[in-house]
Amino acid sequence: MSAADTTTIRIRERVLSILADELAHPGEPLDVYVPISALGADSLDAIELTMEVESELKISFSDDEWFAADMTAMQIVERVVAKVNAV
Template sequence: MSAARTTAVGIRERVLAILADELTHPGEPLDVYVAISALGADSLDAIELTMEVESEFKISFSDDEWFTAEMTAMQIVERVVAKVAK
């Protein structure tokens, strides 16, 4: 993984890009402070996002750490940054 992707800012940018790609239409901004369910995500989408982020950052979340549709994009970013920092 490149150094840019391991900084908190780099992680934040990449996670938000993944979420925007999956949850918004091209050119539409991602509202990082609303639950991803408000953006159309359901529990299956949240699991798929978890797996995509795990693959991107070569990390693993336990079942109780997986993303939920009630989480905001910022909560997801915080969870990923914390996991990568370990």
């Protein structure tokens, strides 16, 4: 496994952990394939999640790159991985 693969896996795990902490119901796994709005997130929650991920991973998204409530957790992970790889 390459260093890039390891980094991608760590980013994925960390982002999913942040999302699960905020969106999953206690004792239930995070469904990564449904929009976060279906998990109770609204547009303000999506912005707060964006800011939390930015802070945690030391990256920055422009306003048009922020997460949206209609995104799934996997789409968010893909966006974060792409951002980290672009740096």
